[in-house]
Structures are given as C-alpha cells and as structure tokens.
Amino acid sequence: xxxxxxxxxxxxxxxxxxxxxxxxxxxxxxxxxxVANYPGVTVERKEGTWDLDGDSATLIDLPGLYSLDATSxxxxxxxxxxxGKVENVSRPNVIVSVVDATNLERNLYLTSQxxxxxxPVVVALTMIxxxxxxxxxxxxxxxxxxxxxxxxxxxxxSDRGKQELAEVVRSIAGTTHGAAYSATHDAAGETAKIFAxxxxxxxxxQESVRHNDRREHRISEKIDRVLTHxxxxxxxxxxxxxxxxxxIFSWATLPMDLLEQGFGAIGxxxxxxxxxxxxxxxxxxGIIAGVGGxxxxxxxxxxxxxxxxxxxxxxxxxxxxxxxxxxxxxxxLHGKAFLPMMSSFACAIPGIMATRTIENRxxxxxxxxxxxxxxxxxxxxxxxxxxxxxFAGQTVFGFVxxxxxxxxxxxxxxxxxxxIVAFVLKRTLLxxxxxxxxxxxxxxxMPSIRTVLQNMMTRAWLFVKRAGTVILAISIILWAxxxxxxSEPAAALPELTQxxxxxxxxxxxxxxxxxxIAIPESEQLRNSYAGKLGHLIEPVIEPxxxxxxxxxxxxxxxxxxxxxxxxxxxxxxxxxxxNEESETLISAIRNAKDDKGRIVWTPLTALTLMVFFVxxxxxxxxxxxxRRETNSWSWTLFMVGYMTGLAYLASFVTYQGGRALGFx
Amino acid sequence: xxxAQNIIAGSIILIAVAYATVIALRKGRALxxxxxxxCSDDCGCSSKSKSVKAVL
Numbered sequence: 001x002x003x004x005x006x007x008x009x010x011x012x013x014x015x016x017x018x019x020x021x022x023x024x025x026x027x028x029x030x031x032x033x034x035v036a037n038y039p040g041v042t043v044e045r046k047e048g049t050w051d052l053d054g055d056s057a058t059l060i061d062l063p064g065l066y067s068l069d070a071t072s073x074x075x076x077x078x079x080x081x082x083x084g085k086v087e088n089v090s091r092p093n094v095i096v097s098v099v100d101a102t103n104l105e106r107n108l109y110l111t112s113q114x115x116x117x118x119x120p121v122v123v124a125l126t127m128i129x130x131x132x133x134x135x136x137x138x139x140x141x142x143x144x145x146x147x148x149x150x151x152x153x154x155x156x157x158s159d160r161g162k163q164e165l166a167e168v169v170r171s172i173a174g175t176t177h178g179a180a181y182s183a184t185h186d187a188a189g190e191t192a193k194i195f196a197x198x199x200x201x202x203x204x205x206q207e208s209v210r211h212n213d214r215r216e217h218r219i220s221e222k223i224d225r226v227l228t229h230x231x232x233x234x235x236x237x238x239x240x241x242x243x244x245x246x247x248i249f250s251w252a253t254l255p256m257d258l259l260e261q262g263f264g265a266i267g268x269x270x271x272x273x274x275x276x277x278x279x280x281x282x283x284x285x286g287i288i289a290g291v292g293g294x295x296x297x298x299x300x301x302x303x304x305x306x307x308x309x310x311x312x313x314x315x316x317x318x319x320x321x322x323x324x325x326x327x328x329x330x331x332x333l334h335g336k337a338f339l340p341m342m343s344s345f346a347c348a349i350p351g352i353m354a355t356r357t358i359e360n361r362x363x364x365x366x367x368x369x370x371x372x373x374x375x376x377x378x379x380x381x382x383x384x385x386x387x388x389x390x391f392a393g394q395t396v397f398g399f400v401x402x403x404x405x406x407x408x409x410x411x412x413x414x415x416x417x418x419x420i421v422a423f424v425l426k427r428t429l430l431x432x433x434x435x436x437x438x439x440x441x442x443x444x445x446m447p448s449i450r451t452v453l454q455n456m457m458t459r460a461w462l463f464v465k466r467a468g469t470v471i472l473a474i475s476i477i478l479w480a481x482x483x484x485x486x487s488e489p490a491a492a493l494p495e496l497t498q499x500x501x502x503x504x505x506x507x508x509x510x511x512x513x514x515x516x517i518a519i520p521e522s523e524q525l526r527n528s529y530a531g532k533l534g535h536l537i538e539p540v541i542e543p544x545x546x547x548x549x550x551x552x553x554x555x556x557x558x559x560x561x562x563x564x565x566x567x568x569x570x571x572x573x574x575x576x577x578x579n580e581e582s583e584t585l586i587s588a589i590r591n592a593k594d595d596k597g598r599i600v601w602t603p604l605t606a607l608t609l610m611v612f613f614v615x616x617x618x619x620x621x622x623x624x625x626x627r628r629e630t631n632s633w634s635w636t637l638f639m640v641g642y643m644t645g646l647a648y649l650a651s652f653v654t655y656q657g658g659r660a661l662g663f664x
Numbered sequence: 665x666x667x668a669q670n671i672i673a674g675s676i677i678l679i680a681v682a683y684a685t686v687i688a689l690r691k692g693r694a695l696x697x698x699x700x701x702x703c704s705d706d707c708g709c710s711s712k713s714k715s716v717k718a719v720l
Contacts, residue, residue, distance in 0.1 A: 279669040282676060470687060476680035624691045 009057035009173050010090040011050060012082060014114060015098030016107050017064030018442050020126035020156065023451070024098055025061040027156035028165075052166045060092065063357075066106070068113045074357055082117050093173045095121045096165070101131035101138065101153075102443065104209065108147075108201045115149065120172040123151040124165055129158075130443060137210040146204035157448060220444050227319045228441075230326075237320055241411070244307045245404035249384070252299040259299070260584055263292030282479060285573040290475025293569030293585055294467045294562050297381040301463050302456055304380060308346070309455040313447035317342060322441060331419045332426030332433075334363040341367070341418070344374035345411075346459065348622045352629055362432040366425050368629060369639050370418035372622050375411045375614060377459070378561040382613045383410055385565055386606035389586045406610070414614050417646065466560070475566045478556055481530040482574045487523065525574055526595070544612070544648070545605045545655040547594045558618045604663045608655040616647035 013028075015021040029048025046061040062081060063074035077086075084091025095114050099107040114121050123144075131138065144151040150168045154161035227233050267284045274280040311317050321338040328337060336358045344351030351371040358364040375383075387403040394402035426432065525531050533555065534548030541551050553567035565585070572588035592600045617623070617640045627636040 275669075277669045278673045282673045469683075473680040473683045473687070476677055477684060480677045480680075620688075620691050 007090070008055075009052070009093045009169075010060065011057050011169060011173075012060045012062055012092035012095045012119075013098060014062045014078060014082070014095055014110065015064065016066055016100065016103070016110060019064070019098045019100040019103075019107055021064060021098040022061065023156045023448075024124060024126060024154060025059065026454075027159070027162065029059055050166075052170050057093075057169070058090070060089070065110065067110055082114070082119065092119055094169050095119050096169065097121055097123050099123050099125055100127045101125050102127045102134070104205050105198075105201055108204065109197060111147070111149075112197045112201060115147075120175055121149045122165070122168050122172060123147065123149055124161070125151060125153045126156070127443075128153045128160075129155055130445075139208045139210075143204060143208035146207050157450075223444060224319065224441065227316070228322050230323070233319070233323045237323060238408070240311070240316075241408050242400065242404050244304075245407040246401050247307070248300050248303045248407075249387070249401055249403045252303055255299040256296050259292075259296040263288055263296065264584075266292075278483075281483065281574075282476070286476050286479025286483075286570060287472065289569040289573040290479065290566035291467050291472050293566045294381060294471050295464070297384060297562075297565070298460060298463060300380060300384055301377055302460050304377060305346070305456045305459040306452065309452040310447045312455075313445065313451055315442045315444045318441050327419065328422075331423040333366065333419075333422050334358050334360065337363070337367040337422075340371050341374055341415075344371040344376060347376050347378075348372040348374065348619065349625050352622070352625050355629065360432055362426075362430040365630060365635060366422050366430050368626055369425065369635070369642075370422050372617060372619070372626075372639070372643065373414045373418040373421070373615065375414045376561075376619075377463070378619070379410075379613050381562050381565045382557075383407055383610055385568075385585065385589075386610050389589045389601065390603040390606045406607075410610055410614050413611070417615060417650075421642070466562075470560060471563060471566055474556065474559055474563050475570060478530065478552075478563075478567055479570050479574065481533075482525055482528045482552075482570060484528060487527045521574060525571070530571075543656065544651045545602075545608050547600050549592070549600070550605075550609070554612075557613075559620055561613060561618050564613075602664045604655060604658040607658070608651045611654045612647045612651040614647075615643055615650055617643035 013021055013025055025046065025048060028050045048059045048061070049056045050059040060081065062078040065075050065078050068075055068079045068082070080086050081089055082092060082095065095117075097111040097114050099111060111121065111123060125138075125140070128138075138153075140151050140153055150172065152161050152165045152168055154165055156162075227236060267288045270283050270288065271280055274283070308317075311320075321342065325335055325338060329335065337355075339357070340351040340354040342351075343354050348371050351374065352368050355364045355367045355371070358367060383406075384403075387406055391402045391406060396402060396405060526535075530552045531548065534552040537551045537555065538548040541554065546554065549568075549571050552571060553564045556567040557564035568589065569585050572585065572592065589601050594600050623636060623640060626639055627633065630636060
C-alpha cells in the first residue's frame with residue numbers, strides 16, 4: 001500500500017513494556033528478534049516490513065514505554081517519532097497501540113496520550129487468551145466505542161486477529177483522526193490532565209469489561225509467594241542455576257567430543273592432501289585449530305541460551321530480578337539497572353544500550369560501568385575449557401558437579417564485584433539517591449517453543465559468524481606472529497655451532513655441513529614475534545602463575561575473550577614438535593611445560609585465569625559502546641582501568657593465596 | 665610448489681590483516697557519539713542501531 005500513490009505507509013507499534021509488542025512485531029514482520037518476558041526489553045527502534053494484503057508497509061517498533069511524558073530517553077525518542085520530528089523517519093500514518101488485556105487500565109494510559117497526537121490509532125489487544133482464561137469478559141465493540149478508535153483482539157502465537165488488524169490499519173490510514181477522547185482539553189495543569197485521563201480510562205474499562213468476581217487463588221500468586229521468598233526464593237534460584245550449569249556440562253560433552261574429533265579429522269585430512277609446508281601449517285595449525293578450538297563450544301552456547309530463553313519466557317527471570325532488587329537498592333543501584341545487568345549475561349553491548357531507560361545520569365553511568373562485569377557468553381568457552389581440563393568428573397556429595405559449582409561461583413563473583421563497585425561509585429564519584437522503582441511481575445506462561453528456538457538459533461548463528469569472521473582473522477594473524485620469523489639454526493641453538501650441530505649422532509663424527517638442521521618447533525615459537533612479546537610481559541604475569549604462552553593468549557584475548565581459546569589452540573599446535581603426537585587442546589594444556597620443564601597449568605592456574613576473565617575488560621566492542629553511550633573518554637578509560645586493575649589484583653590474590661594455602 | 669604455497673599463504677595472511685584493519689577502523693569510528701555506524705557487527709548486537717543522538 002502506498003501513501004498518495006508513492007510513499008509506503010509507516011505504521012508505529014507502541015505499547016507498554018511486556019505487553020507483547022515485540023512478539024506481535026515479530027509475528028507481523030517475520031523478523032527474528034529477541035522476545036523477553038520482563039519489562040523494558042525493547043530499547044531501540046526496530047523496523048520491519050508488514051505485508052498488508054499484498055502491499056507492504058514499514059512497521060516501526062517503538063521502545064516499550066509507560067507514557068509519553070518524556071522523562072526518559074526512550075519516551076523522548078518515541079514522542080519525537082510520533083510527532084514526525086526524527087530525521088529520516090516518516091511520521092507514522094497509523095499508530096498500533098499494543099494493549100495488554102490483563103492490565104487494561106495501566107496500558108490504556110499510553111493509548112490515551114497517543115490519541116492526542118492527531119494520528120489514527122488502532123488498539124491491538126494482546127494477552128487476550130490469558131485474560132479469557134481468568135474468566136473475565138470484554139466487550140470489544142463497547143471498548144472501541146468508548147475509546148473512539150478501532151480495537152482488535154490479537155494473538156501473535158495463533159495468528160488470531162492479524163488479518164483483521166491489517167484490514168483496519170488499511171482502512172484508517174490516511175483518514176483524519178477523530179477520536180472521541182478530548183478529556184484533557186478542558187483540564188488545566190498536568191495533574192488535572194493525568195486525573196482526566198484516568199477518569200476517561202476508568203469509564204471505558206467499566207463499560208466494556210466484566211471481571212470474574214469469584215474469589216479464587218491465582219496459581220501465579222501462590223507460586224510467587226515461594227519463588228520471591230527471601231530465603232526459599234534465593235535457594236531455588238541457586239538450585240536452578242546449578243541445574244542449568246550441570247546440564248550444560250553433561251549434555252554438551254558428547255557433541256563437543258564429536259566436534260573436536262571432527263576438526264581433528266579435517267586437520268589430518270588436510271595434512272594428507274597438502275604437501276608439508278607453510279600452507280598446510282597455516283590451514284591446520286592456524287585456521288582449523290583456531291576456529292575449530294572455539295567452535296567446539298557451540299553445543300554449550302546453544303544449551304546456555306536454551307535455558308536462558310526458557311527461564312525468560314516463563315516469567316521466572318522477572319522473579320529473580322525481584323529477589324535481587326532489594327540487594328541492588330541497598331547498594332544504591334536503580335531498580336531499572338536489573339534489566340541491563342541481565343542482558344549483559346548474554347552480551348554487555350545490549351545491556352549497556354538498555355541503560356537508556358534510566359533517567360538519572362549518575363544511575364545510568366553506574367550501571368554502564370558495572371554491566372561488563374556480568375559473565376557474558378564469550379567467557380563461557382574460557383570457563384569450560386579450564387573446568388574441562390582440571391575439574392571434569394569431580395563431584396561434591398556424589399552428584400553435584402564441581403564444574404557446575406565453579407561456573408556458578410564465576411557468575412556470582414561477577415555479580416558480587418559489580419555490587420561492591422556500584423556501592424563505592426554511588427557513594428563517591430556518582431553520588432545520588434536511588435529513585436523509587438515499581439517492578440511489574442509478568443504472569444507465568446508456557447514458554448513458546450518458537451521464541452525459545454528463535455533466541456537460541458540467533459545466538460548460535462552469532463557465535464558461528466563471529467568464529468568465522470573476527471576469530472578467523474585473528475587466528476590467522478596470531479598464527480603468522482607465532483610462525484615468523486623462521487629461526488636460523490645458529491640463532492635458535494646458540495649453544496651449538498653449525499659444525500657441532502651437524503655432528504652425526506650415529507658415528508660421533510662431523511656430518512655433512514650442507515645438511516639442513518631441523519629447528520624444534522617449540523624453539524621456533526619461542527623466537528617468533530609472538531614469543532618475544534610473550535617473554536616481554538612474562539615478568540608482569542609471572543606472579544599470577546602464567547607463563548609467556550598464556551601471556552600471548554591473554555594479550556590476544558583483549559580483542560575478544562574467546563580468542564584465548566583459539567590462541568592456546570594455535571600455540572600448542574604450532575609449538576608441537578614433529579615427533580609429538582597430536583592431542584586435544586585439553587590434554588595439551590594438561591601436559592604443557594615451561595622452558596624449565598615444569599608443568600605450567602595446575603588447577604590453581606586454571607582458577608586464577610577464570611578469575612581474571614570474570615573481572616578483566618577484554619572486549620573492544622564494549623569499550624566502543626561505553627564511549628558512545630557515555631560520550632566520555634574519561635569514563636571509558638576509567639572502566640577499562642578499574643576492571644583490568646581489579647582483575648590483576650584478584651588473580652594475584654587467588655594464585656598467591658592458593659599457594660600460601662598449599663595448593664600448587 | 666613451495667613458491668605457490670608461499671603465495672597462497674601470504675595472500676591469506678594479507679586478507680586477514682586487511683579484514684582486521686577494517687574492523688578496527690569501524691570500531692574506531694563507532695567510538696564517536698555522532699557515529700551512525702553500528703559498532704558491534706561481530707558481536708551481533710544491534711548492528712543496525714543508531715546512537716541516541718542520531719535518533720533524536
């Protein structure tokens with residue numbers, strides 16, 4: 001459909017957080033997007049194409065908002081889009097106001113404001129199935145008459161009402177908005193306008209809705225009493241997380257082994273086909289070892305996001321937020337900080353962008369500065385590599401895996417340090433009282449298989465894409481840095497002269513001096529550019545129990561955390577001498593020895609490295625987004641500095657403390 | 665044979681360096697609050713997103 005025969009229609013989708021707006025947007029446009037179950041998930045404007053009976057219209061998904069009062073950035077953005085004040089965005093021809101039927105009064109407040117903008121509005125009534133299950137009744141025709149705009153009941157999951165919604169949008173597009181609502185026209189002052197709006201809404205709801213008066217305990221409330229209990233709730237939260245981590249380790253073992261064997265077989269196949277030389281080394285030791293080393297963790301990433309999506313979609317994560325909210329407010333964090341912190345468990349970038357919902361600059365900056373401390377999915381391969389190498393198969397009480405406990409400990413460490421940092425910041429550099437915050441607990445729902453699979457597959461694709469692009473490029477560069485310069489025999493073996501080295505061991509006599517002397521690969525690696533860099537920083541990282549090879553991997557991981565795994569994989573492949581048998585990364589780590597022949601990796605070293613990764617700022621993308629969102633180099637550098645300093649200090653304490661306690 | 669191997673390996677390394685440079689430059693540009701370029705394609709987060717100021 002075209003506006004005035006030329007321009008496509010622009011439709012804006014507006015609604016409260018958690019009203020089902022994003023689900024409806026996905027359903028109407030078919031785009032894959034994150035759908036969550038707690039307030040405030042939609043932070044950015046998203047666009048899609050909506051097929052209106054053969055003609056396409058641009059559908060804009062506005063940020064989730066409670067009003068258009070423009071107290072937060074989200075509200076300001078939405079208000080400007082509706083008013084047509086945003087550059088390169090057409091003023092909407094129609095606004096679809098998404099209204100949660102189970103929270104009519106609250107949701108209609110935004111609708112009442114939308115009516116004042118002179119743009120035709122249609123109300124899309126969501127959660128209608130839940131509303132009907134609660135045995136309430138709604139007269140849609142009556143509600144439409146009271147509001148003065150069309151009302152359509154929709155269900156994105158079953159496609160109910162989608163066709164009708166498209167027809168209504170087509171019919172009212174281009175018309176002059178003539179809503180009956182004009183209550184605020186007579187009201188003087190903001191307070192009077194608010195009262196007028198609520199009066200208008202109350203009348204409309206009373207006229208059209210018949211609530212079920214039978215007193216019955218709602219299952220949701222009963223469950224909430226347990227899940228949000230300060231003792232039982234916390235215990236259940238810990239139990240759920242332990243179960244999730246345990247499942248991630250046990251279920252992912254087989255596919256991970258298969259993937260590892262698969263990459264090993266591909267590497268051997270390449271070696272068989274290609275003649276020995278630089279190309280075979282690059283493909284096998286650089287590309288396959290580097291990218292394959294990261295890709296083997298795909299099953300764990302899939303499982304992690306499967307569980308996160310299920311917990312999110314059922315509504316449990318909102319209860320977890322409620323549990324931690326009291327703790328967060330005690331340290332001075334804004335209630336709205338929970339969503340950015342939760343998002344940061346997947347990736348810090350959407351988490352930092354989600355802080356736009358926090359109005360107060362100081363509260364917002366505090367949240368930005370602590371969000372990267374949440375253990376993002378890029379840390380998962382590092383944790384699981386370390387746990388797989390040194391703690392696999394160990395249990396506590398015979399059934400709780402030590403790996404799951406350690407994983408939970410790493411996630412908890414990130415949260416605890418974040419709260420401590422927030423506590424300090426809110427009392428020093430970013431002093432401000434926390435504003436009151438009302439949290440909405442969404443109803444429990446059966447998780448939508450489609451949504452869960454969509455979330456899981458989106459994350460899996462991102463992981464594979466990242467491995468195939470950035471990590472591939474970094475792996476090749478790192479391999480080159482570890483391969484070059486090719487050492488001359490005299491440089492590699494300074495203690496031997498050419499003629500001495502050429503002595504035939506069988507006869508004890510000098511051999512043919514023209515015979516090329518093979519330099520051990522471990523020696524080549526030591527003399528490579530990366531090796532020299534590693535040795536340069538070795539004195540700094542030695543107190544943490546790390547040798548120069550770990551140092552090289554640490555430096556590389558400042559580009560992206562997973563690169564640690566690919567770098568270690570390349571290092572132990574490149575540094576492997578010809579007579580050494582091929583082995584997995586885990587066994588290579590277990591058997592690795594330093595220049596003096598001592599074992600490099602111990603459980604304590606692995607734990608120290610994990611602690612370092614929990615706290616260190618090793619993500620270029622996060623640095624970039626913090627700079628953009630704070631518009632300040634000072635705060636960005638402060639974040640990088642405090643996180644790296646904290647990581648070093650905590651790792652030092654872990655390693656030296658562990659050694660003082662008798663651990664190796 | 666070794667010549668060909670060297671050329672192919674060298675080309676692969678150069679392409680990787682060029683790609684990494686492009687990514688680094690894009691990240692550099694994304695550091696600016698006025699930037700309209702998404703900074704996190706590789707991360708997959710909001711590659712099409714604009715900064716708040718750009719939207720406003």
